[in-house]
Amino acid sequence: MPPGYVRVLMQRNQNGMLLRAANDLLEGGSPVGTMGEYIQRNATPDFLIDDEFGALPLWDGADQRLAVSTRDRGEKASALLALDKSNKFLIRAYVSPESLAKPDFNDGEPVWLDPDVRGQLALPPANKATGDIEMVRQDLNTAVLQDNSLYGAGVAVAIVDTGICRPHLAKRLGFNPDLDVGNSWTPPTVATTPGHHRIGHGTMCAYGVLAVAPNVTLLDYPLLLGRPAGEHTVSATIGEMMSGYLKLIWRWAVIGTIPQTALVVNNSWGIFHPSLDDFPPGDPRRYIDNPNHPFRLYIWLLTAFGADVVFAAGNCGGGCPAAVCLQRTTGMIMGANAYDEVLTLAGCDIHDARVCYSTQGPSIAGMPQKKPDITAYTEFLGSKVLRGPRGFEPDTGTSTSCAVASGCIAALRTVQSPTATDPAAMIAALKATALPLGGAVPNYDYGFGIIRPVAAGRSLGIIP
Template identity: 45%
Template sequence: MQSAALRLLEGSISPTVEFQEHCQRLMPEGFTLDFPPVVVPIGTGEIFDEAEIERIDLRLLMHPETSKKFLVAGSIEVDDDGEIPEEFFADPPVQPHLTCGTSRSIGNNVDVQTRLDTTTLRLNGLDGSGVAIAIVDTGIYAPHLEKALGFAFRKDGANSWTPSTVATPAFWHRLGHGTMSAYDAVLVAPQATLLDYAALLGRVDHSAQVTLAPMIVAYSKLLYSWKTSANPSIRAPALVISNSWGIYHPSLDFPANHPGRFIDNPNHPFRGLVWILARIARADAVFAAGNCGVNCPAPPCLRRTAGAINGAAAYPEVLTVGGCDTNYGLVGYSSRGPAIAGMPNPQKPDLVAYTHFLGSTAAGRNRPDTGTSASCPVAAGSIAAIRTRLPPLNASPAVLNNALRQSAHPFPPGGWNPNYGHGVIRPVAAARLLGLIP
């Protein structure tokens, strides 16, 4: 297991016959190993108490050579009335958070920058310089992104990741959702360095939807390249991870009450990776709330709008972002809270950011950047801007997220509400609260 996981994290996918035979001996009868193989170290597979965080040696816990447990991706056939073995965890289909919004754009990129006051951010040295933003999405097409931005953005192809089933290299993927997400992040943090993590292209074959497994690999690779390796290759002092994807409906997951279920399970191994990145490695993870809002739910929601903020978007360690337009109106497709029952913090979304504006034109001429897929990277860019002068060692993601919630413009006043969360994001106000701006 150790050698297979290390090969995966260092870029090789070649499984040995011995490894495949070893997996078959360990797994229940009928288990079929995915190819290319997914073998990811998960440490002990547990969430630690807060008091233990300072004593954890991250390299000892999560390095492939010393990890106590590993996730291995595969499949097993179960009869319609059969039970899924309890040692299995769900690997449900996940999708980009596309939107049903067909209305014309409300405002444009300049309006977004004006609302966020990026001029004040820039004048105070908060432009994302030195900060890495990992766009975990469908991949980025750099030529269009540079044309839309009007300048050559900073990118790190060496530390980006493309699934082995995809032929195109980093920053040369098909124009679409990932390019939009990248544009919306750079709009706020123009000097940040992008990492292109095209995990949403990581299907086992081209007839199947992408599942959670490539996301697990992506997060494990980010952790290894930034903190776990003896010689981390991502040299940035701060890492922000933008995630405009999720699971739309419970029918895509394991049955209710199965211990391996994803959408309402705080003990799923993916949360363990997110927890370690946020609480120990101190990376900022931002997730889209989803597009199952009561006024205009996206078709894959199957009209289910209650408990629509689920899975990773419901984790307390992440900043969960809904969407509003540049006139502060909540967009009809933005998923409302509270989060799905069973998660530690029902008060999701945390806040909302701007969407449905004319920006990247990645979806076509005069087509807006839409969905919480756009508001998520806008918030990620805001965090990257603040991180320019706020190293994670000085303020953890929890501290920064709390400052963003406290400084958000409330709609209406009076604390958290299920529509806007704590309000509309205000990065300048957050930076002032943190002592970065007079």
């Protein structure tokens, strides 16, 4: 990014070049050539267009036109979400603050910030596990899930993170987990391939899912490695997340290449401080407190077509916030992590005590306030992706609790299709059957309580 410039997502009118650039992305090709042509014809001193980003369809008005049903998912999606049905597209650009302040910038079309996001990993103060994965399974009563054949077979789980190391998972779990390479996606800036990324945060999250639902099919989406050219942090931007979500929407809802009957999308990431959003509160260009940001349409489309989307609450709780929170502990559930359409997870240890860094509600002003939704387990010895001076580190952060909850949902989805129970109904069932803690329910520490998948299965009629 040029010094002093701001990275933004800009809405532009449809034309043949943007259609081709979007199609390049969906076919796995590079949009650079097409976007180079677009840049030549739309050159301006006000901003620099990122030719590697391509163009993302906005399907304006899709949320109003779509009658929600998963019975004819492919037919409805292909009719509604064809690229030429989108009158508007998003491109990424780098803009000087002076240009951005012009009232007629971008010909008056909307502009949104494209801020950094990172994984929600937090080390406990003592860096000491409170138990192990077997204790987590006992608390979740996974034996009853398995007695009822709820292993996650026929369910795809997309790990939107830093990538999966499948050999490490096989070593830790004692079996080689199923991975759909063809329906995974690796950003073009990443050299490693699905299932063979560096051991780290994404592998930890995949482990949390598999520990509860071992028969799921993993989809590897290392979007947190998809940083813009020239940046070298293990982070990404909302634009990268939207690019990956476009692939999921297309494959799940439109062309149907994801063959499983259910899809769970695990998001153990978020924006970690409001200072990353450079615009003042109330500015429509912001992401963190803007319920009308275009990313919400992408998440809504996935849920409308039956996918369960799960997010971590964050690690900025009042007791011991992670260092990246810069001591801010209020209004720290932000952006997509606060959307109504997603299930937002707080974290507790195996003794059911809220971990001190688990972010508390309410969400940031301007967003749905009643978050987190429920709580799941973290701070246990499980994946062993990290080793410190005292041995293996525990799996920590609301990243881990998010993954455990995704595994619980995947187990229930083994037989409970989104046709029978849509994502909103699944969220309602998990809230209604959670173990209530923290006083009046819901509350801002635990939400509705600690996840109880067996109770949820009974309420759904799939466990006697």
